[in-house]
Amino acid sequence: MNPHPTLIGPAPLGSxxxxxxxxxxxxxxxxxxxxxxxxxxxxxxQLVLQPTPLLLVVGxxxxxxxxxxxxxxxxxxxxPGAWLLGGLLGLGLGAELLQALACTALxxxxxxxxxxxxxxxxxxxxxxxxxxLIPVALVAGSxxxxxxxxxxxxxxxxxxxxxxxxxxxxxxxxxQPRWRAVGLRVVGSWITAAGLLMLAWLARHPQ
Amino acid sequence: MAGLLHPISGLDHVVAMxxxxxxxxxxxxxxxxxxxxxxxxxxALGGGLGLLGVPIPGVEIGIALSGMVLGLMVLLExxxxxxxxxxxxxxxxxxxxxxxxxxxxxGGNPLLYSLAFVIATGSLHLLGILLGxxxxxxxxxxxxxxxxxxxxLVGLWFLLRALR
Numbered sequence: 574m575n576p577h578p579t580l581i582g583p584a585p586l587g588s589x590x591x592x593x594x595x596x597x598x599x600x601x602x603x604x605x606x607x608x609x610x611x612x613x614x615x616x617x618x619q620l621v622l623q624p625t626p627l628l629l630v631v632g633x634x635x636x637x638x639x640x641x642x643x644x645x646x647x648x649x650x651x652x653p654g655a656w657l658l659g660g661l662l663g664l665g666l667g668a669e670l671l672q673a674l675a676c677t678a679l680x681x682x683x684x685x686x687x688x689x690x691x692x693x694x695x696x697x698x699x700x701x702x703x704x705x706l707i708p709v710a711l712v713a714g715s716x717x718x719x720x721x722x723x724x725x726x727x728x729x730x731x732x733x734x735x736x737x738x739x740x741x742x743x744x745x746x747x748x749q750p751r752w753r754a755v756g757l758r759v760v761g762s763w764i765t766a767a768g769l770l771m772l773a774w775l776a777r778h779p780q
Numbered sequence: 781m782a783g784l785l786h787p788i789s790g791l792d793h794v795v796a797m798x799x800x801x802x803x804x805x806x807x808x809x810x811x812x813x814x815x816x817x818x819x820x821x822x823x824a825l826g827g828g829l830g831l832l833g834v835p836i837p838g839v840e841i842g843i844a845l846s847g848m849v850l851g852l853m854v855l856l857e858x859x860x861x862x863x864x865x866x867x868x869x870x871x872x873x874x875x876x877x878x879x880x881x882x883x884x885x886x887g888g889n890p891l892l893y894s895l896a897f898v899i900a901t902g903s904l905h906l907l908g909i910l911l912g913x914x915x916x917x918x919x920x921x922x923x924x925x926x927x928x929x930x931x932x933l934v935g936l937w938f939l940l941r942a943l944r
Binding site for chain 2: 622623624625628685688755758759761762763765766767768769770771772773774775776777778
């Protein structure tokens with residue numbers, strides 16, 4: 574039985590195994606909601622309604638802002654690029670795996686690094702950014718696979734994420750006043766806390 | 781909305797959250813921001829334990845104690861070392877998170893709920909910090925101490941109720 578009858582579009586794994594089995598694994602990233610704006614709009618709406626990827630994007634921007642201007646400069650290319658790559662991989666490979674728990678754990682780690690005030694060099698940030706974005710985008714992409722207009726939905730997501738990144742980076746880029754640096758860590762702790770609660774929630778409600 | 785409303789649904793929780801901000805303001809930087817950073821993360825750990833049904837004894841007493849102790853810290857303007865303050869707040873956060881975790885509803889969107897829940901908690905800390913910052917003004921110090929006394933009294937009331 575579909576636990577969210579108003580939503581459509583179970584992932585391929587969900588289709589093959591049935592919702593009761595697949596739901597706990599895929600649901601945080603798996604739904605496409607018909608917006609009436611076509612696949613492009615549906616892809617963007619998915620980001621808003623199931624915002625795990627958005628939390629990751631926000632967390633990465635905050636972490637980059639703590640690291641320095643060099644890390645921030647790469648974000649407008651890194652984030653949409655990694656999302657496109659991971660999403661295309663997901664479209665091609667279909668669903669599998671790690672899914673919600675792994676994605677939420679990655680978001681939690683990024684939030685924790687931000688809350689702890691960790692400053693990463695540009696190269697380390699590049700590795701971490703791509704290493705977290707691509708798996709999450711892969712899962713999100715695999716959730717789109719099989720839908721009509723999946724590629725358009727993915728491109729809608731990429732553009733939405735690019736716009737979000739472009740909006741977030743300039744005001745957060747160094748040099749920052751002290752209060753803003755503190756704000757970054759506070760928001761990082763919120764992302765960590767939400768991620769931890771999500772992990773427990775997923776463990777608590779496997780069905 | 782449920783996530784936003786949940787942390788403010790109990791007076792014992794509300795006064796303790798505000799007291800964290802108040803005490804942070806009394807202690808000044810870096811405790812001013814370290815306590816509100818540490819609290820939600822440990823609270824989420826406690827929430828996770830509550831969600832998973834891991835038993836923790838004396839939760840209601842711990843919550844009541846948190847209000848009483850934090851209120852006294854503000855009232856008496858106790859300047860504990862940073863690590864002591866962080867550890868104390870973390871222990872209390874565990875109790876608050878646990879209580880919230882056991883009460884989280886099973887339906888809805890858990891991520892949005894969790895985010896709203898954490899943001900509401902952070903907003904209460906912010907309220908405490910803003911109230912605490914009135915110490916810079918004439919009479920502000922007394923006002924903050926009075927706020928601490930009120931929190932301590934509320935905590936005491938809940939403690940007596942929990943022990944009954």
